[in-house]
Every structure is written in structure tokens, then in C-alpha cells.
Amino acid sequence: MTAETAKLTLHTNEVVELPVYKPTLGQDVLDIRHLGKQGAFTYDPGFVSTAACESKITFIDGGKGILLYRGYPIEQLAEKSSFEEVAYLLLNGELPDKDEYQAFVSKLNNHTMVHQQLMTFFNGFRRDAHPMAIMIGVVGALSAFYHDSLDIDDPDHREISATRLISKVPTIAAMCYRYSQGHPFVYPQNDMSLAENFLNMMYSMPSEESRPDPVLVKAMDRIFILHADHEQNASTSTVRLAGSSGANPFACIAAGIACLWGPAHGGANEAALNMLREIGDVKNIPEYIARAKDKDDPFRLMGFGHRVYKNFDPRAKVMRESAHEVLDLLGKHDDPIFKVALELEKIALEDPYFIEKKLYPNVDFYSGVILDAIGIPTNMFTVIFALARTVGWVAQWSEMIAEPSRRIGRPRQLYTGSAQRDYVDFDDR
Numbered sequence: 001m002t003a004e005t006a007k008l009t010l011h012t013n014e015v016v017e018l019p020v021y022k023p024t025l026g027q028d029v030l031d032i033r034h035l036g037k038q039g040a041f042t043y044d045p046g047f048v049s050t051a052a053c054e055s056k057i058t059f060i061d062g063g064k065g066i067l068l069y070r071g072y073p074i075e076q077l078a079e080k081s082s083f084e085e086v087a088y089l090l091l092n093g094e095l096p097d098k099d100e101y102q103a104f105v106s107k108l109n110n111h112t113m114v115h116q117q118l119m120t121f122f123n124g125f126r127r128d129a130h131p132m133a134i135m136i137g138v139v140g141a142l143s144a145f146y147h148d149s150l151d152i153d154d155p156d157h158r159e160i161s162a163t164r165l166i167s168k169v170p171t172i173a174a175m176c177y178r179y180s181q182g183h184p185f186v187y188p189q190n191d192m193s194l195a196e197n198f199l200n201m202m203y204s205m206p207s208e209e210s211r212p213d214p215v216l217v218k219a220m221d222r223i224f225i226l227h228a229d230h231e232q233n234a235s236t237s238t239v240r241l242a243g244s245s246g247a248n249p250f251a252c253i254a255a256g257i258a259c260l261w262g263p264a265h266g267g268a269n270e271a272a273l274n275m276l277r278e279i280g281d282v283k284n285i286p287e288y289i290a291r292a293k294d295k296d297d298p299f300r301l302m303g304f305g306h307r308v309y310k311n312f313d314p315r316a317k318v319m320r321e322s323a324h325e326v327l328d329l330l331g332k333h334d335d336p337i338f339k340v341a342l343e344l345e346k347i348a349l350e351d352p353y354f355i356e357k358k359l360y361p362n363v364d365f366y367s368g369v370i371l372d373a374i375g376i377p378t379n380m381f382t383v384i385f386a387l388a389r390t391v392g393w394v395a396q397w398s399e400m401i402a403e404p405s406r407r408i409g410r411p412r413q414l415y416t417g418s419a420q421r422d423y424v425d426f427d428d429r
């Protein structure tokens with residue numbers, strides 16, 4: 001990082017010099033680390049203008065709708081790469097050569113199974129438990145099985161934990177669905193990709209030979225690629241903050257899953273599809289647009305808006321194209337949900353409220369349409385988001401842990417509570 005200097009004149013008229021760091025891409029940043037000692041904290045609820053870390057993994061240009069994984073545009077990766085290759089890229093910083101790719105895929109394949117005892121964890125859940133609740137519990141419990149590799153300062157332990165998480169989360173995700181259906185768990189197959197394995201573990205039946213439709217496998221692989229990482233979003237920041245205390249990677253990823261579940265974040269894909277179903281017909285769209293604009297109505301158009309993108313989310317564009325392909329190939333191009341989605345997007349993008357607030361469809365708007373067409377139950381949508389984002393969470397966690405200047409994250413506050421006062425006995429209150 002190259003440093004210039006910014007001058008800040010405090011309310012006390014003291015002038016403070018702040019180093020300015022120039023990024024490869026994006027905004028300059030002011031280093032305020034020592035400002036606290038000079039008499040003032042910065043105040044930024046929701047971290048709208050705060051860079052919490054330095055990273056080399058993912059870059060987003062919200063104004064231009066650009067998303068780069070290690071410098072490669074998401075559109076190119078979605079078209080030409082695979083989830084496994086993107087995982088290698090995010091973890092290692094470069095695209096693999098053929099030998100590196102084969103070795104990486106083979107390593108992942110040899111860690112897709114879970115300990116047999118982990119299967120008994122599911123019996124403690126109700127069959128109708130939300131699968132995200134199961135994911136939080138079971139993924140966190142992985143740390144109870146790998147006492148041999150929890151030293152986060154050991155690069156080999158970090159690598160094997162990363163491999164186990166990336167390989168086992170798809171298996172656990174599929175197990176959540178099978179458990180809810182009362183179907184037997186299906187073991188992963190080493191001759192399948194993570195996307196093919198996931199669909200096979202979700203839907204194959206021991207009573208007959210079958211293999212997932214290659215078209216659906218490609219659509220699922222693309223959905224995994226599009227969701228793999230996204231800079232310092234809420235769940236990734238959760239993983240980094242949990243990791244900064246030295247917590248083990250399985251616990252950190254479980255924390256990320258918990259955060260992702262929220263409807264303002266990864267839970268939006270489930271909420272967006274439920275909203276499209278509730279709208280039901282194109283003629284009802286104006287009523288919902290009006291509700292979204294009504295300050296007294298908490299309703300928001302799920303799948304619209306983004307903290308960073310003030311232009312189209314590039315993932316939404318790829319997802320929309322993929323939805324057209326999948327629905328056409330499945331003979332569902334007249335899918336009423338997709339029709340409502342296309343018309344809602346069109347109307348919303350012409351509405352002054354959405355134009356002024358720069359509210360565009362985000363990654364969650366179309367993903368639900370595709371997953372619904374594939375036959376994935378709505379409550380599994382965020383599970384699939386978590387499955388894919390595990391790669392980004394692990395890459396970001398590894399980057400943070402390897403940072404020599406790593407410190408525990410500990411924000412300060414603007415305290416507006418009571419000044420110091422003495423205890424009052426009951427009889428005197």
C-alpha cells in the first residue's frame with residue numbers, strides 16, 4: 001500500500017494527520033487506527049464507509065456493477081469455469097494448471113463424507129426443522145470431530161480444515177433435505193463434481209440407478225460460482241470477527257451461516273420467491289410496488305437493493321440468463337413465477353422511487369426462480385447460498401488468520417446511556 005496523508009481538523013481544532021492508502025482498485029482509505037488516542041472515535045453504524053480489513057480476494061465496483069474474483073470478472077468465470085476451479089482461485093489467488101486442478105479436485109473428493117456419528121445429530125431435530133437451523137448446529141459440531149487440526153496458526157491445519165469444510169458442507173446440506181423428507185442419506189460419489197454430487201445426494205433413491213440431469217448440474221454449478229464470495233458482506237465480516245478471536249474455523253463458518261440466514265442477507269432468496277408467489281400474478285405488481293414505497297409499511301421488495309451495488313448486480317444478470325435457459329430446457333418458460341419476476345423487474349426499474357434510490361435486482365432475485373424450477377424446496381435456498389459461500393468464507397478466514405498483524409476485532413461505541421450513579425435500595429426507590 002502506498003501512503004499519502006489527509007489532514008483532519010477535529011472539533012477541538014487539533015489537526016490530525018491520517019495516512020491515506022491507495023488500493024489496486026476502488027476507494028482510497030484513511031487509516032484512523034490511532035484516532036482514538038487523539039480524542040475521537042469515528043461513528044459508522046452498519047459500516048457504510050468503513051474498510052475493516054485489507055484483502056486481495058474479491059473486488060466489487062458498486063457503481064459500475066463489477067464483481068471480480070482475484071481479478072477475474074464473474075461473468076467470465078460463470079461462463080467458463082467450475083465451482084471447484086473458482087474455489088481453488090479464491091483460496092490460492094491464481095487459476096490452477098491442469099495438474100493443480102486435478103490434485104485439488106481429488107483432495108476435495110476424499111473429504112466429502114462425514115463421520116458416521118455426525119449422522120445421529122440429525123435425529124435430535126424435528127423433521128420440519130428449518131434446514132438452516134440444522135446447518136448451524138451440524139457444521140459447528142464438526143469442530144468436535146477434528147481435534148487433530150484446530151491449531152489455526154498451523155498452515156497445514158488451516159488447509160485441511162478448509163478442505164473439510166468445502167467438501168463436507170454440500171454433504172451436510174443434502175442431508176438436511178433428506179432428513180426432512182424421511183429419505184435415507186445418500187453417500188457422495190468420487191466420480192462426481194460437488195454440484196453433481198449435491199443434486200445426487202438430494203434426489204437419488206437407493207431403489208433405482210439414476211444420475212442428475214447435466215443441464216441442472218451446470219445450472220447448480222453456476223449458482224455455486226455466483227454465490228462463492230462477495231467481499232466483506234455481513235456474513236463474511238461475521239466469519240472474520242469470529243476468527244479474529246482465534247475460534248476454530250468450523251465455529252466461524254457456523255457463525256457465518258447464522259448471519260447469512262437473515263432475510264436482509266442470504267435469506268432474501270427464500271423471501272424473494274415467497275414474495276413472487278404471494279404476488280402471484282402480474283396484475284398484482286402495482287400494489288406491491290406501492291407497499292415497497294410506503295414508509296409506514298415494513299414491506300420491501302425482496303431481491304432488490306444492495307449496500308454496495310447502485311447498478312445491476314452482475315450476478316443477477318447472469319442468473320436471469322440462466323433462468324431463461326433452465327426454464328426453457330425444462331419446458332417451464334411459461335412459469336408464472338418467472339413471468340411475475342420479469343415484469344416486476346421491468347416495472348420497478350421504471351419507477352422513480354427505485355431509480356432515485358438505485359434499487360436494482362440483486363443476486364437473490366432470480367436465484368430462487370431457478371432453484372424453484374429445478375425442484376429445490378424454498379427453505380433450502382439459503383442452505384445452497386451457504387454451501388457456495390463456504391468457499392468465500394474459508395478463503396477470507398484463511399487470509400485473515402495468515403495476516404501477521406492480525407488482532408482481535410473489537411469496535412468501540414457512542415455511549416448515550418446514564419452517567420455514573422449510585423445503587424438505590426428497594427426501600428428508597
Ligand code: SDX
Binds near residue numbers: 263301305308
Ligand atoms: C445479499 O453485502 C453483500 O454483498 C450481500 C450479498 C452477498 O453476496 O453477500 O450481495 C447478498 O445479501 C443481497 C441483498 C439481499 N437482501 C434483499 O434483497 C432484501 C431487500 N433489500 C434490502 O433490505 C436492502 O436493500 C439491503 C439490506 C440489501 C441494503 O440495505 P442498506 O444498504 O442498509 O440500504 P437501506 O436499507 O438503508 O435502504 C436505502 C433506502 C431506504 O429508503 P430511505 O430510508 O432512504 O428512504 O432504500 C430503501 C430503504 O427503505 N430500500 C428499499 C429496498 N431496499 C432498500 N425499498 C424497497 N424495497 C427494497 N428492497
